[in-house]
Amino acid sequence: MGAVAVREAAAAHEAHDESFIRHYIFSLDHKTIGKQYFWTTMFMGLVGGSLAMLMRRHLGWPEQGVLDPAQYLQAATMHGTVMIFFFLTVILTGAFGNFLIPLMIGARDMAYPFLNMMSFWTLVPGVLTILASFFAPDGPAGNGWTSYAPLAAVAKLSTGAQWGQTLWAIAILFVLISSLFGGLNFLTTIINMRARGLSMGRLPLTIWGIFITAILALLSFPVLMAALGMLILDRTAGTSFFVPPGLLVGGQLVRDRSGDALLWQHLFWFFGHPEVYILILTPMGIVSDVISTFARKPIFGYKAMVLSLAAIGFLSFLVWGHHMFVSGMHPLLGGAFMAATMIIAIPSAIKTFNWCTTLWQARIHFTTAMLFAIGFVSLFVTGGLSGIFLASAPVDIYLHDTYFVIAHFHFVMASAALFSIFAGTYYWFPKMFGRMMNETLGKIHFVATFLGIYATFFPMHFLGTMGNSRRLYSESFYPFLAKAPPIDVFISISAFVLGAAQIVFIVNVFYSLVRGPRAERNPWHANTLEWQADSPPPHGNWGPEEPVVYRWPYDYSVPGAAEDYIPQTMPAVPAGAPAGGEGE
Amino acid sequence: MPTELLKEKPAARPRRGPGAPGRGYGGDGARPRGPESPVVAPLTAFIAVGAVLAAVAMLFVAFTTAYLARRQEAGWTPIALPAVLWLNTAVLLASSGTFEWARARLVRADPAGARHGLGWTAGLGAAFVIGQLAAWRQLAAQGVYLASNPHSSFFYLLTGAHGLHLLGGLVALAVVIVRAHRNRYTPAAHTGLAVCALYWHFMDALWLYLFALLFWL
Ligand code: HEM
Ligand SMILES: [Cu+2]
Numbered sequence: 001m002g003a004v005a006v007r008e009a010a011a012a013h014e015a016h017d018e019s020f021i022r023h024y025i026f027s028l029d030h031k032t033i034g035k036q037y038f039w040t041t042m043f044m045g046l047v048g049g050s051l052a053m054l055m056r057r058h059l060g061w062p063e064q065g066v067l068d069p070a071q072y073l074q075a076a077t078m079h080g081t082v083m084i085f086f087f088l089t090v091i092l093t094g095a096f097g098n099f100l101i102p103l104m105i106g107a108r109d110m111a112y113p114f115l116n117m118m119s120f121w122t123l124v125p126g127v128l129t130i131l132a133s134f135f136a137p138d139g140p141a142g143n144g145w146t147s148y149a150p151l152a153a154v155a156k157l158s159t160g161a162q163w164g165q166t167l168w169a170i171a172i173l174f175v176l177i178s179s180l181f182g183g184l185n186f187l188t189t190i191i192n193m194r195a196r197g198l199s200m201g202r203l204p205l206t207i208w209g210i211f212i213t214a215i216l217a218l219l220s221f222p223v224l225m226a227a228l229g230m231l232i233l234d235r236t237a238g239t240s241f242f243v244p245p246g247l248l249v250g251g252q253l254v255r256d257r258s259g260d261a262l263l264w265q266h267l268f269w270f271f272g273h274p275e276v277y278i279l280i281l282t283p284m285g286i287v288s289d290v291i292s293t294f295a296r297k298p299i300f301g302y303k304a305m306v307l308s309l310a311a312i313g314f315l316s317f318l319v320w321g322h323h324m325f326v327s328g329m330h331p332l333l334g335g336a337f338m339a340a341t342m343i344i345a346i347p348s349a350i351k352t353f354n355w356c357t358t359l360w361q362a363r364i365h366f367t368t369a370m371l372f373a374i375g376f377v378s379l380f381v382t383g384g385l386s387g388i389f390l391a392s393a394p395v396d397i398y399l400h401d402t403y404f405v406i407a408h409f410h411f412v413m414a415s416a417a418l419f420s421i422f423a424g425t426y427y428w429f430p431k432m433f434g435r436m437m438n439e440t441l442g443k444i445h446f447v448a449t450f451l452g453i454y455a456t457f458f459p460m461h462f463l464g465t466m467g468n469s470r471r472l473y474s475e476s477f478y479p480f481l482a483k484a485p486p487i488d489v490f491i492s493i494s495a496f497v498l499g500a501a502q503i504v505f506i507v508n509v510f511y512s513l514v515r516g517p518r519a520e521r522n523p524w525h526a527n528t529l530e531w532q533a534d535s536p537p538p539h540g541n542w543g544p545e546e547p548v549v550y551r552w553p554y555d556y557s558v559p560g561a562a563e564d565y566i567p568q569t570m571p572a573v574p575a576g577a578p579a580g581g582e583g584e
Numbered sequence: 585m586p587t588e589l590l591k592e593k594p595a596a597r598p599r600r601g602p603g604a605p606g607r608g609y610g611g612d613g614a615r616p617r618g619p620e621s622p623v624v625a626p627l628t629a630f631i632a633v634g635a636v637l638a639a640v641a642m643l644f645v646a647f648t649t650a651y652l653a654r655r656q657e658a659g660w661t662p663i664a665l666p667a668v669l670w671l672n673t674a675v676l677l678a679s680s681g682t683f684e685w686a687r688a689r690l691v692r693a694d695p696a697g698a699r700h701g702l703g704w705t706a707g708l709g710a711a712f713v714i715g716q717l718a719a720w721r722q723l724a725a726q727g728v729y730l731a732s733n734p735h736s737s738f739f740y741l742l743t744g745a746h747g748l749h750l751l752g753g754l755v756a757l758a759v760v761i762v763r764a765h766r767n768r769y770t771p772a773a774h775t776g777l778a779v780c781a782l783y784w785h786f787m788d789a790l791w792l793y794l795f796a797l798l799f800w801l
Binding site: 112183184187188193219220221227229239245258259266270 | 635640642650731734737741745
């Protein structure tokens, strides 16, 4: 079945006419699908960002009542949902994964192009559903991106809970299925479609990151799908999987049967923790490649990088309980989760040290992509350190559900992943669209974003240690938060600066798209295969001859070489050179 | 201009990593050598189906943990399962048998026999789905519905989820049958049929597991 389909697809890559619909809408070409994902998710990123601005507008000046309490919770919920499920998850694998995998492994397309198209067209109904939920009679879901039961499981319990919460669950089911289709393609393509000579040990780290991400998704997404299925039944069919016994709403017993609200937390976080690594492993790979390219040095500790990716992937299934320290779990179990969580810090630290040692004594080219990659390392360290605090159960009992947690994951996940997306966009834009992005605008964007992010999220640590809980409508409810309002004003203003900085990026993207200088094949003098294709690559990527790989992707500044980079396609002994110097 | 950033040449450094001289890293890639070789090995399809099955397994692992956790708590009264489930189980087991028989016929160069066996498999698979629906109707006739009690909720949920996956298998089987009629499969090369059989047997085993879970636990 598969072999035939692929062979047909390969045959179809010979130049042929394509109708507009086939080319731009129901395209089977991985590059077009990647771009469809890119624009869709960038749009969702804008939606999520606007919601964040709305929240900060309210939180800076809560007494003005821009949002009422229910609306505030809805904005917060949808901000988290849109950013995590519809922006970060999808742009990393959907846009970068689709565009880069075949190019970086020297294939003409994915193993299953049709499945790939289906993956995008399963995402679209998800996007439409979540957008539609804003117009539901009582608004979108408002129970947090984690949608804890029983709040989310019983329609009467919260605003946005009639329709919004059900639409939320359906929309996320679409995203998960779409990602599974994609992940299936990524796995098979990376395992089976690599160019001649490209062993797994020679894969660029970006591809390794996507590969392990796909495995994590494959094993964790179905768990959330199971939970969502039960949640939908609880909400619509009157079951009580997550509805605890004796739940009273307005003095009335909700149901005479009993369920288990904690079960939702277990299932959600069994998915949720791998999910946060799904959002960071690909960025780690992207950043490794960008850093190595612009440091003009081989990545330090390639094997350690791959092994630590794998170790993080494995461990991420054993630590979900660190989100549940205050849920009344047995202290021994809490201790085990605490230990496992601390252990994850080790492979994370290995990666950080390797980035630093790659930069060590390098002649760094400070392109915008490189600045964002270095910014990633900084943000990841800041967020990783607060993670260690939270991993310790006694500390977490105090800090749980405060702004400290918000600060933690906005550094380590949100901002870091965002930075890798920017790094990737500045780096691969020439390959995607055939034009260079404007470096001056890029640097303005970087400086404003970097400072904006630290100014926005760093003070949240202080709010958290003061005891300011997350999802709090207004600090004025609590006397001990008397010092919080000025900090909140500062955060809000920083957030607006941060938001405004993104306008520079948008302008740069559209300006460069039409006016940017034409990109050559290999503008960054990089080694990986995608730079051997035209910019942008034609349908089928490679022309008649597929590339053959002779070396790993990090041969930068090799002594005695004519250039400071040696593409992977360069034979070990260059034609015409005296033999004997380098054997394969 | 970005390219200007690349002008200066950094100092040379010793080579490291895979591909450096004296390290002995071969690089074989996944692609067979030679320009005329087929693009993709049949292995791709097996990896893909294996990945699908891993995901399906995780889905049911999640359901199972929920089931086992819920069972420990108050208010768990097992319902009496309809007897037709035993018949359904036998039917599904038989369908796995006919699938293997069909494959054996194909390998022995008897495509007509293979088509026959595939037809039986599809028939038995459809019979299983109808049997499951009959079980639902029997329960409903006794007044046991989805929301009646925790055990019945899980019964409908698990049989429903399994049934949906089996319907997916039936669609795949229909494709295989069409292809078998077009003589796409040879004794040596019948990847599509083989991966479909793998999925089918997995659904079979999954049902045995679910039945045991619902019946004894
Ligand atoms: C050094 C490694 C890390 C450690 C030790 C760690 C530890 C923790 C702990 C203990 C919590 C729970 C806090 C609470 O709710 O009370 C937490 C929350 C969180 N972490 Fe991490 N973390 C680490 C790295 C990461 C990474 C790399 C990401 C994502 C890329 C991440 C994303 C998150 C998110 C999203 C939450 C909050 C979820 C929520 O409640 O909404 N963490 N982390
Ligand atoms: Cu976690």
